[in-house]
Amino acid sequence: EVQLLESGGGLVQPGGSLRLSCAASGFTFSNYAMSWVRQAPGKGLEWVSAFSGSSTYYADSVKGRFTISRDNSKNTLYLQMNSLRAEDTAVYYCAKHTTSIAARPSFDYWGQGTLVTVSS
Amino acid sequence: QSALTQPASVSGSPGQSITISCTGTSSDVGGYKYVSWYQQHPGKAPKLMISEVTNRPSGVPDRFSGSKSGNTASLTISGLQAEDEADYYCTSYTSSSTLGVFGGGTKLTVL
Numbered sequence: 001e002v003q004l005l006e007s008g009g010g011l012v013q014p015g016g017s018l019r020l021s022c023a024a025s026g027f028t029f030s031n032y033a034m035s036w037v038r039q040a041p042g043k044g045l046e047w048v049s050a051f052s053g054s055s056t057y058y059a060d061s062v063k064g065r066f067t068i069s070r071d072n073s074k075n076t077l078y079l080q081m082n083s084l085r086a087e088d089t090a091v092y093y094c095a096k097h098t099t100s101i102a103a104r105p106s107f108d109y110w111g112q113g114t115l116v117t118v119s120s
Numbered sequence: 121q122s123a124l125t126q127p128a129s130v131s132g133s134p135g136q137s138i139t140i141s142c143t144g145t146s147s148d149v150g151g152y153k154y155v156s157w158y159q160q161h162p163g164k165a166p167k168l169m170i171s172e173v174t175n176r177p178s179g180v181p182d183r184f185s186g187s188k189s190g191n192t193a194s195l196t197i198s199g200l201q202a203e204d205e206a207d208y209y210c211t212s213y214t215s216s217s218t219l220g221v222f223g224g225g226t227k228l229t230v231l
Contacts, residue, residue, distance in 0.1 A: 045158070045166065045225070047219045047220055047222060050219060057219050058218070093166070098171060103154075103218070103219075104154045104220075105156050105212065105220035106172065110165035110166055110167075
């Protein structure tokens with residue numbers, strides 16, 4: 001059974017940092033692209049970042065502040081978030097792509113989400 | 121403002137059929153077959169309902185179907201059931217960005 005378990009969310013002050021983790025199990029982690037998708041309170045979905053092969057991709061809204069990485073030996077995806085802003089407040093979901101290609105927005109498994117709140 | 125345009129809300133009675141549209145451009149929906157649809161119940165993670173315009177993953181009822189015409193993709197739900205009440209999002213590959221784009225979401229109410 002495929003499982004994605006996010007952790008690392010919480011309350012942080014503007015300008016602060018957080019690192020999210022997503023522990024994956026039930027599939028060959030290294031064979032698939034992985035992404036982070038966020039959802040601000042009461043709002044829609046926003047694709048934040050993706051990792052495919054050795055390539056990384058970012059939304060313009062987080063470029064230069066967020067860094068996605070993965071450790072295939074630990075079956076874990078990460079999102080390092082720096083210089084956080086109030087508008088980064090959201091539930092952050094880890095999502096598994098159906099293929100190894102990050103550009104194709106087909107996510108067949110999602111984690112339960114972890115809430116990041118940026119506030120003073 | 122979302123890159124893909126969806127109606128904010130649609131509604132239907134049990135047993136009826138509804139269609140949710142997702143309008144983009146030739147740089148995304150119209151130019152590629154990589155359109156997916158997700159269902160999200162309150163407080164839950166999204167669930168993949170349709171991938172690559174028309175493909176229905178295993179376990180998704182055949183009441184759900186996808187199609188595309190020009191720059192508009194559509195999700196049709198036939199034989200509406202109470203449990204179909206949820207938010208629905210489309211997303212597409214786009215040549216204008218390194219990441220795909222989501223629609224703003226559509227709230228489906230089953231009357």
